[in-house]
Amino acid sequence: MDNLTLEQCYQILNLTEQPTLEELDHHYYKLIGEKLKSGNKDEINNLKLAYSQLREYCQNKQDNQVEKETKKYQHSLTNSLNQDLKNIGMRVKVQSFPNHLEVIIKNVKISKKLLTTKLIYDSLNHILKDTEQDVIISSIGTKNNLIWQEKIKICTGIYAHNAGKYNTEILLKEAEIKTNTYGLPIAFLIAFAINFIEPLAWFISMWVHEFGHATVAWFSGYRAMVTFAGTIISFDRSLFVYFGILILIGLTFYSGWKEQKKTTMIVCIILAIMQFILTWKTSYSTYRMLLYFGGIGGEFYLSTLLIIAFYWRLPEKFYWEFWRIFALVIGATTFWGNFTKWHRISKGKADIPWGTFWGGRGDSGGDLNVLNNEVGWSANQIINTYNTLGFICFLVIIGTYLYFLWKSNPVFRLQISRYFS
Template identity: 30%
Template sequence: MPKACPRCGEPRILAPECPRCGVLYAKAEARAARLAPRPAPAQPATPALEPREPAPYSYAEPERPPHLPPEGLAWDGDLEDARLELRMRQFALPVALVVAWLLVNSPVGGRLVRIFLSMWIHELGHAVTAWFCGFSAIPGPWFTRISETRSTFVFLLLATSLGGLILRGAFTQRRSLVIAGATGLVLQFVGTGVLSLSKAIQLFTFGGDAGCLVLGSLLMATVYAPRDSALRRGWLHWGYLVIGAASFMDAFSQWWAARSDFERIPFGENEGVGLSDPSTLADVYGWSETELVQRYTWLGLACLAALAVLYTVGLLRARAELRALEHVPGTVGPPAPSFDAR
């Protein structure tokens, strides 16, 4: 077994993918085997033949005209992947947000987005916030069942899962997993050990549309995961992008419009469930309309700012990777045509 990654030279670890470049070892080894120079087969010695006159219809291959560009090298897969990655990072996120905004602001499209996409992320937002506050929660269609008291089992299960994420990140030398696990443990400590019962209930009530904003942004961010990561295998990131953009824009457009029209706030009751989230926060816990609108819109703007930073960094990295590949011998594509001005 080789001691280094075939692609970047990083020392290998006991994992299927390289911690530095993210490439699968099996895929990189197969590619290195294909690109390895093969020895030319030995030519049997043949006796010298006397020159013969050419056949009547044989002809020599014509020389390439001097005004034509030289023939380029064979197209390289890594270079093509880098170009596709750059185009994806240029257009995927902005196009997804614009299309989602058009859908949620149309009568039929908005209803379909709410039923099939954003409603599920909304309920998952309630559940995830409740888990971080120590409550057991089961998300379902249009309603999330949440326990009335904190659960030790839920606390230990979530803490163990986050600790395992940190260990996996340390074992595979992936800093992003370590940061995600550590951040989750801090949030769990705040939600379970710092917040009172009343504050925790307010937080996971607020976490419905807040989940559409935060979880929707995280789903959209999967398009910036490494190409060989699990989030990018099987084209799943395109589905995550669609779900995330639709969920984010459904919640954000509603609360952004409510800045100038409080009638857009969904006060009232949900059939068979009880008060809606804004009514619970306003009538039970005393949140004003201004506080509701400001807190949701500020959270949405913060998510958009984080996506803008991620978009810029991802675009710069994709361009740098493409420029580096274009300067590697043997990975340049067909040269641009040149014309001799006469």
């Protein structure tokens, strides 16, 4: 202090211990009032000097304490976040300001913005208690350039009811994660229930069965019309069918290219190659085998495609966000019924479904009858083939489910990393 020591300030102001700024102000103005009432104006200047110097001292000390507490708080938040994120190779630095927190991360691309934001949002929701706090997340490049920035609001404890007002993208991502997590299990529970109602389960799987025949015919260049429990197929190849299907594939590829949906583009390329091989490189005898195999085979692979397509993002013209729920339930119902049926057949608990719906078990035109009598497949070969196909499709479904669960859910990845660390 320039003129007075700390002890002198305390003595002049009649203080025995360090007050808070509020207490000091209150005490000072009380003393000034008393001096003015007593007419003792000579001591007022000393009071003013002592007050100003002591107040400056207390203010500095309080500021230092606040700065110390802020650094401690920042350090604690940084450690807690990094502890949560260490297993996925992400490190952050937290800075605290009067009205918000800033979380700084290094070199996170904008393509990972939403997942990164979701992960930090979830971590802070566990760390911060009873708060409604603005948080700015900033990704900084190697040259300290800003890559992207996102503002979120953490609402926990008594403020948790306000969370729905903010963070729209985060909440949509949360909804997507829940859909990816629970959609498939719920669909199989529905499928399990539907398969107890045999006529309904048969009606659903029958259409998939017939489309199994039709897709083989269409991709082989033959006209085919799906009807109730039957598919009418022409005997001659048609260029109209070939180029019609090819144009549809091309239009879908173009829509996928415009909307940058890589999965759609890849699938279109695969379908075009498959169509070319089936139409121009496959013998008629092989086509007939695939045609009759494709009924029950379609119940496996088409239902699997319907299930895993639930996780794809198809072009907007497909309105897939709406239809994918129905596709998932239809696929799960057909797959579950077929998978369990052929498992029972392999165990001798059910009979091979010879014949046709219209002609009965003795109809030699049935899919399996043709495979057995004309193609030369034995009963065991038929059973083993469909069971193997079912097992492969089952692995594809589980693999797809786990992949998208891993890809879309950073919290799941974090929990798995923690479990194996």
